[in-house]
């Protein structure tokens with residue numbers, strides 16, 4: 001099978017696909033023949049991203065679901081809409097993320113970075129797990145970051161109520177992505193569903209530019225040291241599509257190679273506790 005056909009017949013759901021790494025990943029997977037469902041929170045961007053992908057790749061099987069993934073209702077509506085239109089899910093790509101210098105709170109009362117970057121990944125995966133299992137050989141790909149290194153979760157203060165910093169909250173949320181991925185892979189033993197996490201690199205996307213002039217300016221200065229968006233998408237594309245990844249699970253990747261994540265992410269009791277706390281926060285069993 002040529003590279004152009006490797007995703008033919010496969011359905012991919014990708015969050016945060018209206019810009020940056022998510023958009024570039026969706027475009028490439030559509031080029032490889034996948035039926036691609038983009039999730040975004042801005043209608044104009046959703047319409048434009050799906051039209052662009054179809055125009056560039058010639059693949060008409062590109063659609064979108066509009067939702068705010070930082071809220072419980074938003075995640076539920078994505079799962080409901082997806083399941084009303086599709087009976088299989090080959091790849092769930094959790095990618096939507098945010099960095100916030102100042103603490104914000106969602107309509108559900110959760111700190112925004114934790115809500116979108118961790119609970120959004122956790123809840124969407126939870127709601128689509130049966131479909132992933134029924135599909136057979138399917139994959140969950142979680143976009144984390146090397147910003148998780150040196151971080152750890154404070155289970156007494158998962159909502160960052162004391163001493164919030166943007167970098168601290170972001171590092172913790174990306175640490176949670178790795179813990180969640182490893183715990184998910186353990187829970188999926190005996191199924192054909194894999195779960196892996198990745199660091200895309202330091203990428204010249206729109207990321208962090210919602211934080212005003214200073215960060216925008218700093219990012220501009222760093223541009224020569226950043227990967228292009230296409231380079232940043234390459235590990236996501238690899239984990240989502242490479243035949244060599246079909247049975248690899250519970251690993252962390254950078255530059256399409258398996259690497260060790262922070263030593264503390266291998267703490268199984270912390271991963272179990274995060275799972276349990278996440279269920280409780282979302283009022284799930």
Ligand SMILES: NC(=O)c1ccc[n+]([C@@H]2O[C@H](COP(=O)([O-])OP(=O)(O)OC[C@H]3O[C@@H](n4cnc5c(N)ncnc54)[C@H](OP(=O)(O)O)[C@@H]3O)[C@@H](O)[C@H]2O)c1
Nearest residue numbers: 016018019020021068069095096097145202203205206207
């Ligand atoms: N860029 C980097 O250097 C870097 C490094 C390491 C890890 N990462 C990770 O890579 C992932 C993608 O980041 P990126 O660099 O591509 O950033 P980006 O260009 O800012 O894209 C983020 C995407 O997430 C969407 N999004 C944000 N909040 C949302 C919400 N509440 N509901 C639904 N969608 C929402 C955005 O939609 P809008 O367009 O409407 O805002 C956008 O499509 C993130 O998980 C990030 O943590 C990035």
